[in-house]
Amino acid sequence: MPWLQLKLTTTKTYADAVGDELMMLGGLSVTLEDAADNPIYEPAPGETPLWNDIQMMVLFDAQINTDEVLAVWQENPFSEFTAHEKFEQVEDKDWVREWISRFEPMKFGERLWICPSWQPVPDETAVNVLLDPGLAFGTGTHPTTSLCLQWLDQADLHNKTVIDFGCGSGILAVAALKLGASKVYAVDIDPQAITATSENAKRNGVLDERLIIGQPEILGDVVVDVLVANILAGPLESLAEQISSHCGSHAKIALSGLLNHQVESVSQTYSTWFDMQQAENLQEWSRLTGTKK
Ligand SMILES: C[S@@+](CC[C@H](N)C(=O)[O-])C[C@H]1O[C@@H](n2cnc3c(N)ncnc32)[C@H](O)[C@@H]1O
Structure with a gap:
């Protein structure tokens, strides 16, 4: 089953809040990478990510309307702390398995x-x-x-x-x-x-x-x-x-x-x-x- 992944960049200070907000918009899981180095890392709830520049991937159900999600996101006060928002399709079921295992x-x-x-x-x-x-x-x-x-x-x-x-x-x-x-x-x-x-x-x-x-x-x-x-x-x-x-x-x-x-x-x-x-x-x-x- 295909999924949609929203990729964006943010900073360490706001990663937690941005992830929470995107989960409220229907995100199913949030994964973070160091924008410079790329080790995949999903922090426990409340845990602060380690890096200053964060690449965030948020998994969504393929049925969502991406334009609508992006439009609602632009209205969110935390969108000020994100950039380069882009949706892409992911076929990889490992996303779901990885999230489930955590x-x-x-x-x-x-x-x-x-x-x-x-x-x-x-x-x-x-x-x-x-x-x-x-x-x-x-x-x-x-x-x-x-x-x-x-x-x-x-x-x-x-x-x-x-x-x-x-x-x-x-x-x-x-x-x-x-x-x-x-x-x-x-x-x-x-x-x-x-x-x-x-x-x-x-x-x-x-x-x-x-x-x-x-x-x-x-x-x-x-x-x-x-x-x-x-x-x-x-x-x-x-x-x-x-x-x-x-x-x-x-x-x-x-x-x-x-x-x-x-x-x-x-x-x-x-x-x-x-x-x-x-x-x-x-x-x-x-x-x-x-x-x-
Ligand atoms: C943040 S989730 C909460 C889910 C669960 N109760 C929990 O605490 O984890 C909010 C839920 O409210 C639903 N919702 C949003 N607006 C609503 C409305 N006007 N009437 C009923 N449900 C609504 C959404 O579809 C979503 O499933």
Whole structure:
């Protein structure tokens, strides 16, 4: 299966942020090379690359519209720190194999592990989510997902109803069910996310009447106890009223996918309906939480 690879140059200072931003635009993996020397190197999440001039390759699904991705990228504040953006086709399946071989089990909070579905779980007694993200976003390696997983781990989800708004791979929806939620609605506008969520739910033995998966329209007038949304700041702002309408009195929300400088504006918008708490940060990303008034 062919893939599309976006090649660009950036600097050591911005490589991490640029990679994260491109993953938010649908990138499936980020690989870095020293622009001068070329040893292939994929840093662990949060690890700082070694070189000053970085050649970055970001793998995308072949179905994407490259002009659209480049146009959206030009609007991104971090595009100021990149140059020579160029898409090329790659046939090489080793990309996928290489990325898969680097996806290791990861622990979030006290109880929760996200484990690649093709590897043995490190702790049988933990809450283990077996994951194969397919072409959808959400492996836990991205700080925005990580912030949501940590929040779900410490939340009391026992017998609670939950919405995962923008479910991607279904990582948060499946984790919520495994952490005790009684019902989870996993919604996304991307059909690939709906497929990936069904497959991951099946893999984890939670594809049953407790899990409703579909486009956001399926929510109708559903009202829940907990809502988690890892989308970008723009959609979070425009969805605020709708998100609020699905939250019952004293419902808890977690909003992720915000850059640190976007916290104030999103918090302000949601404070119409929610008592908002102080944001948690991970690298340049933030998670906001609130309680419905
Ligand atoms: C950053 S990914 C998050 C995936 C997963 N929940 C996680 O935490 O890793 C954002 C997801 O939101 C979806 N999305 C974007 N805008 C949306 C909208 N208006 N309504 C529902 N889903 C949306 C995207 O298709 C994508 O799958």
